[in-house]
Amino acid sequence: xxxxxxxxxxxxxxxxxxxxxxxxxxxxxxxxxxxxxxxxxxxxxxxxxxxxxxxxxxxxxxxxxxxxxxxxxxxxxxxxxxxxxxxxxxxxxxxxxxxxxxxxxxxxxxxxxxxxxxxxxxxxxxxxxxxxxxxxxxxxxxxxxxxxxxxxxxxxxxxxxxxxxxxxxxxxxxxxxxxxxxxxxxxxxxxxxxxxxxxxxxxxxxxx
Amino acid sequence: xxxxxxxxxxxxxxxxxxxxxxxxxxxxxxxxxxxxxxxxxxxxxxxxxxxxxxxxxxxxxxxxxxxxxxxxxxxxxxxxxxxxxxxxxxxxxxxxxxxxxxxxxxxxxxxxxxxxxxxxxxxxxxxxxxxxxxxxxxxxxxxxxxxxxxxxxxxxxxxxxxxxxxxxxxxxxxxxxxxxxxxxxxxxxxxxxxxxxxxxxxxxxxxx
DNA sequence: CCGAATATAAACTGATCAGTTCAGTTTCGG
DNA sequence: CCGAAACTGAACTGATCAGTTTATATTCGG
Numbered sequence: 001x002x003x004x005x006x007x008x009x010x011x012x013x014x015x016x017x018x019x020x021x022x023x024x025x026x027x028x029x030x031x032x033x034x035x036x037x038x039x040x041x042x043x044x045x046x047x048x049x050x051x052x053x054x055x056x057x058x059x060x061x062x063x064x065x066x067x068x069x070x071x072x073x074x075x076x077x078x079x080x081x082x083x084x085x086x087x088x089x090x091x092x093x094x095x096x097x098x099x100x101x102x103x104x105x106x107x108x109x110x111x112x113x114x115x116x117x118x119x120x121x122x123x124x125x126x127x128x129x130x131x132x133x134x135x136x137x138x139x140x141x142x143x144x145x146x147x148x149x150x151x152x153x154x155x156x157x158x159x160x161x162x163x164x165x166x167x168x169x170x171x172x173x174x175x176x177x178x179x180x181x182x183x184x185x186x187x188x189x190x191x192x193x194x195x196x197x198x199x200x201x202x203x204x205x206x207x208x
Numbered sequence: 209x210x211x212x213x214x215x216x217x218x219x220x221x222x223x224x225x226x227x228x229x230x231x232x233x234x235x236x237x238x239x240x241x242x243x244x245x246x247x248x249x250x251x252x253x254x255x256x257x258x259x260x261x262x263x264x265x266x267x268x269x270x271x272x273x274x275x276x277x278x279x280x281x282x283x284x285x286x287x288x289x290x291x292x293x294x295x296x297x298x299x300x301x302x303x304x305x306x307x308x309x310x311x312x313x314x315x316x317x318x319x320x321x322x323x324x325x326x327x328x329x330x331x332x333x334x335x336x337x338x339x340x341x342x343x344x345x346x347x348x349x350x351x352x353x354x355x356x357x358x359x360x361x362x363x364x365x366x367x368x369x370x371x372x373x374x375x376x377x378x379x380x381x382x383x384x385x386x387x388x389x390x391x392x393x394x395x396x397x398x399x400x401x402x403x404x405x406x407x408x409x410x411x412x413x414x415x416x
Numbered sequence: 417c418c419g420a421a422t423a424t425a426a427a428c429t430g431a432t433c434a435g436t437t438c439a440g441t442t443t444c445g446g
Numbered sequence: 447c448c449g450a451a452a453c454t455g456a457a458c459t460g461a462t463c464a465g466t467t468t469a470t471a472t473t474c475g476g
Contacts, residue, residue, distance in 0.1 A: 011452060012443085029325060034433065045454045047436085056434065113384045114322015117237060120386045127385040158402045161378035170369035176321045177335040178328045194366045201410035219422060220473085242463065253424045255466085264464065 010052070016042045017049055022063045026104045030060055030111040060111070061122050067104055068129040075134075081141050085150045085204075086196050088141065093167040093192035096134070100172060101183060109176060135160050142203075152205045159203055166195035218260070224250045225257055230271045234311045238268055238319040268319070269330050275312050276337040283307075283342075289349050293358045293412075294404050296349065301375040301400035304342070308380060309391060317384060343368055350411075360413040367411055374403035 020042035024033045035056050039046045053059040079091050099105045108130070112123040138160035145151035153159045169191055174180040228250035232241045243264055247254045261267040287299050307313045316338070320331040346368035353359035361367045377399055382388040 013453080032325060035435080036433085045456095046434095047438095047455080048453055050435065051452080110321055110324060113318055114324075116318060116322075116384060116386055117240060123385040124387055127381065127387045131381050131385075155398070155402065158377065158398065161399075162374055162402065162406060165373045165377040165380075166370055169366060169373045172373075173335065173339050176324060177331040177339075178324055179332055179335050190363075190366065191369075194363065194370065198370060198406060198410040202406040221423080243465080244463085253426095254464095255425085256423055258465065259422080 011048065013042070013044050013048060014052055017044055017052055017059070018062060018066070020044075021059050022067065025060055025063050026067070026107055029107040030056075030115060035059075057119055057122060061125055064108060064122065064126055065129050067108070068126070068133070071099055071104070071130070072133050076137075081144060085145045085148075086200055089163065089196045089199060090192055092138075092141075093163070093195050094188065096164055096167050097171065097183075097188050097192060100168065101175065106175065131164075134164065138163060149205055151203050153203045159199075163195065163199050166198055167192055169195065219256065221250070221252050221256060222260055225252055225260055225267070226270060226274070228252075229267050230275065233268055233271050233319075234275070234315055237315045238264075238323060265327055265330065269333055272316060272330065272334055273337050275316070276334070276341070279307050279312070279338070280341050284345075289352060293353045293356075294408055297371065297404045297407060298400060300346075300349075301371070301403050302396065304372055304375050305379065305391075305396050305400060308376065309383065314383065339372075342372065346371060357413055359411050361411045367407075371403065371407050374406055375400055377403065 017038070021038050024038055024041060027033075035049065036046060038059070039049045042049070049059070053062070075092075075095050078095060079088060081088055083091075100109075108126060112126045116123045135157075139156055142151060142153060142156050142160055146153055146156075171183060171188075171191055175183075225246070229246050232246055232249060235241075243257065244254060246267070247257045250257070257267070261270070283300075283303050286303060287296060289296055291299075308317075316334060320334045324331045347364055350359060350361060350364050350367055354361060354364075379391060379396075379399055383391075
């Protein structure tokens with residue numbers, strides 16, 4: 001089944017390499033760092049690195065996949081979906097913005113989008129192990145909210161897409177274009193609270 | 209005042225170069241095409257090209273700036289802001305999605321974001337001549353809608369950021385990651401109409 | 417029709433960097 | 447303690463590509 005994993009993990013210094021790659025990729029992006037430096041920081045020879053991974057791209061993919069898993073787990077652990085819908089949405093929005101603003105998020109977007117044409121495999125894997133997972137979680141949660149009578153949604157998938165998009169309002173574009181790279185807590189609250197309010201105005205079940 | 213423009217435009221084959229660059233950049237992105245090919249397609253020698261532009265990046269910037277202007281003009285010409293707010297928003301949304309899905313839009317995002325760290329000048333200029341212009345237009349229009357009594361908005365800037373973001377729901381990310389590259393008219397209608405409905409649910413002045 | 421501005425072709429520089437090779441060393445299970 | 451697997455280091459290959467150079471040719475205003 002998972003032969004691929006076994007094929008890749010064959011040496012004792014595997015984790016050192018991944019950890020070094022994680023740090024450097026997240027800090028400098030894909031093109032911003034050379035394989036030599038990754039090997040050096042890992043305390044490993046370049047030849048060893050290439051014994052583990054067929055090329056730089058697959059090393060990056062592995063790092064990206066792990067990091068997405070990590071973020072997804074953290075998010076799941078932090079958020080209690082039993083709380084009222086607006087509260088949960090607020091928490092989700094703040095976590096989401098946090099990821100987007102992190103070195104990881106910024107560089108992941110940069111690489112996936114920038115490299116998308118030359119390296120479609122990565123962008124697709126990123127979508128599937130990042131945004132798609134979150135989308136599935138959103139759908140699940142929204143359906144719970146509907147069942148609880150807190151939400152009324154005809155097109156749940158569209159709603160699940162709209163919420164994260166709302167959270168990016170005025171942030172994402174300014175971030176990736178470098179127009180603004182630091183956002184205060186107040187700024188984040190403003191956009192997340194705005195997202196929750198807009199979302200609830202449309203989909204909240206107001207019977208009263 | 210515009211000495212810079214005069215300094216750049218000094219030969220008779222300038223337009224050929226820009227036009228060639230426009231076509232090829234929009235088709236292959238920034239890194240996807242070499243200067244040699246741009247010169248060849250322009251029917252111009254490489255040396256001539258470098259007589260016009262200090263480097264490849266500034267050539268790209270010029271193309272980007274012109275294309276943004278072009279899109280902004282087209283949008284302004286097509287849309288009649290005297291129509292009812294939801295109708296105007298629908299038209300804006302469809303035009304916006306159209307730009308995003310075009311070769312120009314896709315590659316512009318790709319390059320600005322991908323190249324952002326190494327070439328911040330471009331991303332900033334893009335933000336200013338593209339999204340920022342649209343944002344200003346949105347703000348103006350929303351204020352008109354408020355004055356007309358069709359809208360009620362406390363934070364106009366946030367609302368102006370939210371609408372385009374809503375229009376991207378489920379489209380933008382799938383596009384830039386290559387998960388889905390073609391979108392049907394029905395799909396576009398679904399997301400734009402959904403954006404208008406959500407927006408109006410929050411900001412529409414329903415006194416009835 | 418002259419001379420200054422502009423354009424050309426094509427070879428060249430120089431820098432970058434992923435990935436390879438190989439001869440030799442270390443590690444570790446059995 | 448042996449032999450196989452894993453690892454090392456450092457030089458090397460090979461490809462890409464932006465930008466330069468140079469000697470020559472074309473264009474065009476005055």
